[in-house]
Amino acid sequence: DGGITQSPKYLFRKEGQNVTLSCEQNLNHDAMYWYRQDPGQGLRLIYYSQIVNDFQKGDIAEGYSVSREKKESFPLTVTSAQKNPTAFYLCASSIRDRNTEAFFGQGTRLTVV
């Protein structure tokens, strides 16, 4: 079955450590996105990629980095520069960037202690 897989579902890290969240899709989608959700708040865009080897900053990119070396993979690294990394992170993809339905992963809940 096609879909988006995020791993792990829960992640704990010590303050000051970088951590990488995985997002893989087998839907042959060109566009992929990373969102962050904080309690009681809506989703906010961190980074997006419209095509392999290209990505753009979203609204809250500071303290995060991404790569898009393969069409099916869009990993997100939460760096030590991110001041409040504890949050729920969602990955999404769509066939292309415009006028197409977005498909979402199950999310990764990151807790920094």
Place this chain on the structure above:
Amino acid sequence: KNEVEQSPQNLTAQEGEFITINCSYSVGISALHWLQQHPGGGIVSLFMLSSGKKKHGRLIATINIQEKHSSLHITASHPRDSAVYICAPPISGSARQLTFGSGTQLTVLP
């Protein structure tokens, strides 16, 4: 920026009731997503619609582009429908410019 208002913010219903969740937005768009988020956090896309009405099982979504308003209806509600329902109209047609509403927490009691 597209301002999105959902109502109600919280809704408790008895099993079998007809549910309506409303979404109003400020910027004209070409299509709108309705999403469902379960307690575990994962999000499922229920609908993407650009006009009229769509129906999947007991779920019905309607949109009026001119009035900048969309509604999600659930017929014969069931406790498994309990979730947060989120409306997301993009600023343009682009998924990277989805503006997410704060969501409606629906609880259906048996």
